[in-house]
Amino acid sequence: MEPQLNQFIGCNAPFDDAKVVLFGAPYDSTTSFRPGARFGPAAMRAESFGIETYSMLQDRDLAEDVRVFDSGDLELPFGAPDRALDMIEARSLEIVDAGKIPFLLGGEHLVTLGSVRAVAKRHPGLHIVHFDAHADLREDYLGVKLSHACVMRRCHDILGDGRIFQFGIRSGTREERQFMLDGHVTTELFSDTTFADVVKKIGPEAPVYLTVDLDVIDPSEFPGTGTQEAGGLKFSQLLGDLCRICKDLNVVAMDNVELSPALDQTGRSTALACKLLREELLALR
Amino acid sequence: MEPQLNQFIGCNAPFDDAKVVLFGAPYDSTTSFRPGARFGPAAMRAESFGIETYSMLQDRDLAEDVRVFDSGDLELPFGAPDRALDMIEARSLEIVDAGKIPFLLGGEHLVTLGSVRAVAKRHPGLHIVHFDAHADLREDYLGVKLSHACVMRRCHDILGDGRIFQFGIRSGTREERQFMLDGHVTTELFSDTTFADVVKKIGPEAPVYLTVDLDVIDPSEFPGTGTQEAGGLKFSQLLGDLCRICKDLNVVAMDNVELSPALDQTGRSTALACKLLREELLALR
Amino acid sequence: MEPQLNQFIGCNAPFDDAKVVLFGAPYDSTTSFRPGARFGPAAMRAESFGIETYSMLQDRDLAEDVRVFDSGDLELPFGAPDRALDMIEARSLEIVDAGKIPFLLGGEHLVTLGSVRAVAKRHPGLHIVHFDAHADLREDYLGVKLSHACVMRRCHDILGDGRIFQFGIRSGTREERQFMLDGHVTTELFSDTTFADVVKKIGPEAPVYLTVDLDVIDPSEFPGTGTQEAGGLKFSQLLGDLCRICKDLNVVAMDNVELSPALDQTGRSTALACKLLREELLALR
Amino acid sequence: MEPQLNQFIGCNAPFDDAKVVLFGAPYDSTTSFRPGARFGPAAMRAESFGIETYSMLQDRDLAEDVRVFDSGDLELPFGAPDRALDMIEARSLEIVDAGKIPFLLGGEHLVTLGSVRAVAKRHPGLHIVHFDAHADLREDYLGVKLSHACVMRRCHDILGDGRIFQFGIRSGTREERQFMLDGHVTTELFSDTTFADVVKKIGPEAPVYLTVDLDVIDPSEFPGTGTQEAGGLKFSQLLGDLCRICKDLNVVAMDNVELSPALDQTGRSTALACKLLREELLALR
């Protein structure tokens, strides 16, 4: 009799064989409004058994056509963001150094910083493609620099101007808007109309970190997140964009963050996040 | 002082005068993910008093312009699908034999099989028009043949090739996809673009069983169902299709299934199901 | 140490300096289906701290670019609609007489009548632009004339024919439909296609009372309301219309009603209502 | 095929044969805190099928050993308490005049007044035994005299001093406390220790109206009510008291009020109310 494993459906390749390695960062200590994203990765694993491994859209199957290893959740210290980020960075680095793609499941958006730190060390010239309802470009939030509200600003500290491309942004401060207008990052407000241009501009070779704050999706389709902003992208729109990035760009690392399952007791936000993850994993070239 | 009746609003014609007879099949024993569809019919009756009997869309009134009898719920044995299907078949047959249209309210999708068995006995050449997020074409599910996940396959066992037309399907296995590609059923994935062609192909005379798994609607509009699949039809799109079928085809029997009211505590899924039912009843020629 | 104020975010101008004065009417005694709108204004104040004061859409900031005073909630007697309406009328009149725009937050839709009574006294030739899922044109509801279901009929009693313009209406009785067809009010069913024409027809000078029953929005985007009607306007569509009215017409008074926060435990209905209110306040000329 | 009836389980005696007649008063317009009691009677009927008709406690069966007729809900006008009370009074009088016991299901506590008015007309010397968390003895509430918060005071207006006996009261104003201390009513605060004495004092002949505001039960056992007060009676304690009253006193009319089912989504408050109702019906001599 063998113990049961706790993995996302179909993601049970051995580490050594895997092309992609999932890991969860159940952390939400800097969330400023409604916490709960810490439960995102566990909910996705549990609910993944409500979806098929097969995608009618791509005619591919998670259990047959790709090799993914789900390594489970890190055990992160709440209330100590510095140490939590170090632990995320270490895990991500370990995966990158094994020649695999780290795929981080948040948790709040701050966790992205840990993984970006790791990936940027190994992939000079890293770009970030960022889907989000919020700009996350503040210099600090109530004096705190390691906050979810500042995560893209911290990434900019590492990567510098011209490397971050944002879509779907529809909330921020006047200062954040000015930071965009000053050209530090490339932001499309409210929509993704310029998406094809950006893909073309980045090109198929440049290393790309793809970060998806799921609240970029309209709250009618994805209410299960801490800070809902009406007027978001449609699921089908985002799905198309993400599949295209996974296929056409050189994605070296990814994350999906800010699912807060308890806020949506219908369960459909978690179901949507599971489906999106399946499609991303199937689309990665 | 008379006792109060438990009927859908405006559906209190005497049985003998009725054109349509509603009945509920509160059964969900084979549901593989989240049960609760058993409570669908009762919730619809209770909440129907939150909508008007009058439709601004059709300028028709349920209490004045049609004759519908709501005969209440069957009392079905949980855990005994064979006997439950027999009871559903018997009720449906009784209605068909009285020259009326049986309109079944589920319950899980398996209940459709009972009614299709009855209707197919009396209407040779029966076609099925099927709206659903899921193909429901498995040969068996964990070895069980009388499962919601197999219901269209069981209907195909009865009707044979070329009689089943599916819309909105966006989840299934590779084997189900192959069954479609082999031409046993006619399936449009993800949408309803070919709907007008199918209506034309079936024609105004052929007997039609219309089965609507309400999870065909996008979960943003209809979260109250057990297995939510992002990327569905819009309510207005489905409403248009159903009204057209009711008006232009020879619908001899119908069902609406898989409302699971407790999963959507805002109540809007039940409200939507009530409104859809009203419009279908008003549109039937 | 000063006590904290209970005001919508950024709406802390002193009364004398304010252009707009918010007040809440937490009343829902005549609600015929699911009550709870009484908690709308309090929920909006509390949740307003989850949104920014800055609007990326308008590049304006509630705390910097407009002067709004939130005067809190009236304490209204449940079960005594006459007296409640008197108190609302008095508050609205006090604001109008100070040369300011009263902005009422409901509560159920009946509260609109109190404010319309006040505004009509001071602004002869008042027009009403009305967004709603329901016609609210009944002569009475179960014999009661001061009911949310009759509020526009009561407004028509005051203003007469040709002054009320309705959008998004998709539920009502045959009698209400006839009232529209008889030309007493101008109603667009289901949508807002004729919106631009109506704006043009009213013109930039005529005084306008803008009343928004938030259930005009599709329940997929705004489930937090007592009587949800599928098939509504999109948030972005409504937002565009409201901003245009605020900018192009002579809006002398406004209200937003029928948020029932407890019905949507994801919190996004309240968040949407907060965002809409911010945009309306920023758009008022 | 017969239509289904909407009755509490086992309560389908014909009116003429019945000893007890149930009726619902789905009204909550004067509720000052959280409304929703209007849905109490409907929820009890629907959920009654989750309990047995047989009581192990009393070895009696609702379907076999008593004759109860459930006459359904009145259709009451929200926002018009005067007329609602008239309709309740009329129904209660009709039942009393047929020589039967009216058993009213609320709704908010104000509905009791309608039934007490009827019963007091036919039963001179009427006593009231009152279980409640709240004294309900205010002269008025925000100027309103027909309020749930004043219902016992209005009953005292009818019956005079020495006729009302209260148990479990644990919330009220200083004025209400003084009204008790002045001897107008007999009140036991917090508990029911003096219950046996009161039963003895009233005696087996005097006509008794028994009114039970279910919030007298501790919120740990009965959270589904609008204004929960910690420190209440235990269910078993209340059950014992009520059975004793039903058996030993001359109960001529009863009510159970203030179940607000949507506030307790576990469903156990409704289940408890159903069980309590079964036991009361079985205990009535």
Added chain:
Amino acid sequence: MEPQLNQFIGCNAPFDDAKVVLFGAPYDSTTSFRPGARFGPAAMRAESFGIETYSMLQDRDLAEDVRVFDSGDLELPFGAPDRALDMIEARSLEIVDAGKIPFLLGGEHLVTLGSVRAVAKRHPGLHIVHFDAHADLREDYLGVKLSHACVMRRCHDILGDGRIFQFGIRSGTREERQFMLDGHVTTELFSDTTFADVVKKIGPEAPVYLTVDLDVIDPSEFPGTGTQEAGGLKFSQLLGDLCRICKDLNVVAMDNVELSPALDQTGRSTALACKLLREELLALR
């Protein structure tokens, strides 16, 4: 990098070393009221990380002082109770034959039958100690013999008279009551006063199957179950009884059933079930 295991906290002994083997039977197809018990075992594993492995009550630690192996959930076919019971029986037999104690986590109460069948084969003279709110002694339920409502009757079919001891029963039919009175089983209604006598009567040597339907606990403490019955045992009372049985009797197999986690969104029912399981595991001699 190793995959994470999906086990109850502290229950990660290898199978060969274990004294107790946990397994889940996520089945609820015959549930007659509100289904959902299928999610019980998964919820307990996930939430077990919210409790300590150490018990202050027993001064013992799950990770240090006992050896338990959690073998995960069986994958059972919904709608096919015969086959589901066969699979449960097979797993239980495998554990018994390895000289270990099978500890089954339900699921609905019917699953007990599978395990009792296995254990009765190997332990002649088996007794059952049964805690439950419901008698579960029906001969059939709507004609179905393999129903949760009949599970103890089916066990009686196997074990015969004098072997089943019930506590806390407070709901059933007149026929079930008669079955008790006829002496087929020994039942204490409502409470556990005779518990010590029963323990003495069974004695320290006789093999005992201990089955705990968690709805025996009062719904105020344990609302997360499908059919809540007011008037139950206190948690502390049950805890004491179960620890005593585990210590003083020869318990050869156990189960805990009928946790339905989604019905209690506060999470405390699952937390209580986790704590109870820890204490039982620590108490087993």
Added chain:
Amino acid sequence: MEPQLNQFIGCNAPFDDAKVVLFGAPYDSTTSFRPGARFGPAAMRAESFGIETYSMLQDRDLAEDVRVFDSGDLELPFGAPDRALDMIEARSLEIVDAGKIPFLLGGEHLVTLGSVRAVAKRHPGLHIVHFDAHADLREDYLGVKLSHACVMRRCHDILGDGRIFQFGIRSGTREERQFMLDGHVTTELFSDTTFADVVKKIGPEAPVYLTVDLDVIDPSEFPGTGTQEAGGLKFSQLLGDLCRICKDLNVVAMDNVELSPALDQTGRSTALACKLLREELLALR
């Protein structure tokens, strides 16, 4: 027209006149299980209008018989516990130095440390009376020393042996149990039997900080907290203890922490917390 204040009902004395000053610390960043306590103080203020200012138990009225100033919530930086504690300490010190009693509303239990630091500076010989389900005596939690799970250990760092008295503790680690057994703190497990002895031992003169983690109450009465532990104190028991402490000891500062309102959607946990706060404020000598 004056702005509305955001204060607990009846707590609107001016600062200078007040004997007690309330302040909220909406912080929960170190919560290890389910966060949400940050919303506790705001929920208590909003819901306080559902209780009376008058206490039948003490025959005292919050608005008439005591002088309390509610100074609102601090704006604390999530993810920066050091700075958050500094801000809490500063506020508490300001109140103590004005000769008043600071009454802190959490937030998670860590916030207590800030206030204890302030109070210990001004009151040599400070004692702590601590009600809680959890020992909170860990040296660190996942390496973090400023964690809710360590708060009493940090207080012990300040006060030393013999100064902390714990009641109701029923969860902890073996190490925490040893810390108790070593005599560093005085702990009564599970109950409060020794309460009177402790009160006597401390005596009427020694300065006391009273800290109440509301999860000490049994989850049946108080489910709205992050980590529920079955087997807690009854509300009435705790109420009696707290009133006695407030009357008989020299309480120089207090707090009530760990209400997490969103976890209990019935609202009764918040209502209970409001009532308890009223009684404490009325009992303070």
